[in-house]
Amino acid sequence: MAKKKTVYEKLCELASNLWWSWQPDVTQIFHLIDPDKWSELNHNPVLLLKEYSPEQLDDKLSSLSLHSRVNVAYRRWLEYMDRSDTWGSTNATILGHRCAAYFSAEFGIHESLHIYSGGLGVLAGDHLKSSSDLGLPLVAIGLFYGEGYFSQHIDKAGWQQESYTEAKTENLPIIPAYTPEGKPVMISVSTRSGEIFAKVWRINVGRVPLYLLDTDVPENSQEDRNLTARLYGGDQRTRIRQEIMLGIGGVKALEAIGIEPSVIHMNEGHSAFAPLERVRNRMHEDGFSFDDALREVAASCVFTTHTPVPAGHDRFDAALLEEHVGPLGDQLGLDHHALMSLGRVDPQNEGETFCMTVLAFKLSRLANAVSSLHGVVSRRMWASLWPWRSEEEIPIGHITNGVHMPTWLAAPMRVIYDRVLPTKWYYKTGQADVWSGIEEITPGDLWETHQALKNRLIHFSRDLLVKQAKRRGSSETEIGHLKTALNPDALLIGFARRFAPYKRADLVMKDMETFLKIIEDADRPVQFIFAGKAHPADERGKQIIQRIFKLTQEPPFRGKIVLLEDYDINLGRHLVQGVDVWLNNPRRPLEASGTSGQKVVLNGGLNCSILDGWWAEAFDGSNGFAIGEGRTHVNQEIQDDRDGLNLMKVLKEEVIPLYYDRNYDDLPLEWIARMKNGIRTLGWRFNADRMVMDYAEKMYLPAAGGLSSQIKGDSSL
Structure with a gap:
């Protein structure tokens, strides 16, 4: 017993x-x-x-x-x-025999596990959670970053400072991965300069095992022990060594564990070496030629591209590639030129560097962008890879990103959902008809619940502001002011994301005279919360942070504009659950998708966004607000000026009046109607359950069944 x-x-x-x-x-x-x-x-x-x-x-x-x-x-x-009666057990049975393997350089699952930097990682974390909820047979592969991504502090001058903290595995829900014989997994990857070793950890994300490679082992040199210390740290040499560990090492780790996946899903190009290791296996084990093995492997590989920004695609020079992938090239029977050609748009162009995105496209037969507009941009961007096809025929489809509802939905909002949605609605969040009951929510219930979450955010923000000020050595007077920052009765607009220049965090300040007027309006006050990190090497992004910080110190804006440090999943959760409006104003069409605004929708917040990424296919005129009409200008400065004017116009003429138009009971009924319409029309569409079901049906199942080569020309996915 x-x-x-x-x-x-x-x-x-x-x-x-x-x-x-x-x-x-x-x-x-x-x-x-x-x-x-x-x-x-x-x-x-x-x-x-x-x-x-x-x-x-x-x-x-x-x-x-x-x-x-x-x-x-x-x-x-x-x-x-x-539980055995899951969506996956009915709709993805072929994966039960041999699962799909999801490769990503970062995973944002929870704030206590620092192996993510931002949107890409949080999306990957949501992908795993929904796969678990749906019962989709999936394993995930990543790297264990001992120091993670940096912690951010803003100094007295408003300049971003970075620091790192070493994670102790004994304080995490992590265990060693084992071989079928019960031995801890240890793998190695060959380079011209020697072997790089890695142990493998396992983290359980519901039903989905996440395997993380860690090079901090005695067998490695000190340089290689530090290889997986930091996410997106170091130079190009560090980056390619991390990526051979993720791709080549990841496939070896699965093999050592005893997992032979039927599908390899590359989430961005960082893991694009994985199919090459699979090709090597087929040649070694089945006697295939390189061309035949490549054809077989590519049919089982799918690739998701996430960025329309050229700098977001990793490129390596010939010497770096030869040092790190040369030994694998030897085993594949490829000379240096043939190896380089796999990562070149033009194989004959000796001056072209090796691009991981190009490699991923060439080694997969199904590829997708992450929104409808991003699909258009990606087909145009990579058309030269298929010069014999028209742009419309380029085989890059799209599956729009979604967010994991249970992670981002505030508990008080879930209580309301439970009252009006069908029994066990949370098992069917990707289905449109499940959400129709949202219209039955009484305006007062929705508004008061939102107000409670907004108050929680304000108190949370005040605590953070006081801690930040004390760390900077601010005066007691200034700290006292921060204890009453932000007005619960004023319109609260949030902007939080990576502070890359194209995301234009300071666009709202382009016309400072008008901006000051809306901030100082005593009858209809407006306030802003900003948060986000700039990459350590991004000087322009740091300058934007500094500009916003200095504005928060000026008397007209003090307490009405705040900047919160160290944006992470926990801070993001409070923000998306408590703001009235989520502001997003990237330079179109550089926002591939964006998911933060989708989290806001679930909690009754309204999006005010450029018609880019997911919002270009989400906005219907009555479920949020649009900045401009989705037009771009060839001159970047003109586009920024025009978007800045349009942003102020929509704030002054639509957002602010609608928020302050109240009935006798102080309820903004038209605003609340827009909140409900946003939840009802967007909650199911921009949902990670729907996203994962799309990946399963349109990518994994065809690839697992060997059907992908038959739909190679399909660009609609």
Whole structure:
């Protein structure tokens, strides 16, 4: 008879699987155990439980009457893990035999796991969570960054400063990966300058195992031990060494674990060496020629491109490629020219560098962009790879990004959803008809719930502002002002994302005279929250941060414009759940998709955005606001001037009047109608469940079944 588990053991098991991170009732248990510690430890349940002995925790749970809640949560988790009647078990049965493998350079799953920098990683994390919820047979491959991405602090001059903190694996829900024989997995990748070794870790994301390669092992030189220390750190040599570990090493890791996937999904070009290692395997094991092996492997590979910005595509010179991929080229029977040609648009152009995106396109038979407009841009951008086709026939389709609803939906909003949506609606969030009940929400309920979330955001922001000011050595007077920053009754606009120049965080300040007028309007006040990091090497992005910071210090804007440091998943969660309006004004068409605004929609916030990325196919005139008419100008300065004018126009003539148009009960009924329309029309479409189902049906199943070569010319996906 099996020994009965203690409540302490049950909580430890719950903490070991990141399923808890999208279960509000489970996170609430950890929060209640010690609210201050929970916050201080960055919501890490592994660390929280280390604060108590089993006996101390049992006493704590008893005093809080939490035993039954722990038992219910544990039972729910077991049922979730064992559930067999999933979408995947009905609609993706072929993957049950041999799963899909999802390769990504970063994964944003929870703020306590620092292996992400921004949107690409958070999208990858949402992909894993929805795959788990849907029961889609999937494994994921990435790198374990011991120091993660940088923490951001703004100094007295408003300049971004970066720092790194080493993560301790014993404080994370991470375990070694094992071979079928029960040995810890260790793999190596050959380069001209020697072998690079990596151990492999496993993190459980619900039903999906995430395997992370870590080069911090004694077998490596100090340089190579540091190879996976930082995400997007170092020079080009570091980058290509990280990418051979992710691609070549990732395939070797799966093989060592005993997993032979039927599909390789490359999430951006960082992992594009993976198919080459698969080609080598087919040649070695099945006696195929290179051309035949390439044809077979490419049929089972799919590729997602994420950026229309040229600088976002990794390129390496011939010497770097030869040093790091030359040994694999030898095994493939390729000389240096043939190897380089795989990453060149023009194989005969000796002056062209090796591009990872080009390699990914050449080694996959299904490729997609991440929004409809991005599909158009990508087909134009990469048309030279298929010179015999018209632009419309370029085989790059699109699957628009979506967000994982349980992760980003605020618990109070979920209570409202539970009242008006069908029973167990959360299992069917990617279906349009499930959302029709949103119209039944009473305006007062929706508004008061939103106001409560807005107040929570404001209090959270004030606490952060005070901590930031104290760290900078600000005066007690200034700290006192920050304790009352932001007005709960004023329109609150949020802007938070990577501070890349093309995202134009300071566009709203282009006409400072008009900007000041809307800020100082006593009858219809407007306030802004800004957050975001600039890449350490992006001087222009840092200058934009500095400009905004200095504005927050000027008397007319003090307390009405705030800049919050160290944008991460936790800060993002508060922002998307509490703002009235989410501002997004990239330089069209450089926003591939964008997902932050999709998270805002779920919580009743309204988007005010350039018609770019996902918003170009989402805006219907009554579910948010559009900046301009989706036009671009060949002159960048003219486009910025025009967009700046259009932004002020929509704020003054649409957003602000609608927000302050109240009835006798102080309810902005037309605004609330737009909130409901946004949730109803967008909640199911820009949803990670719908996105993952699209990937399964349009990419994974054809690739797994060997059908992809038959639809090579399909650019509609």
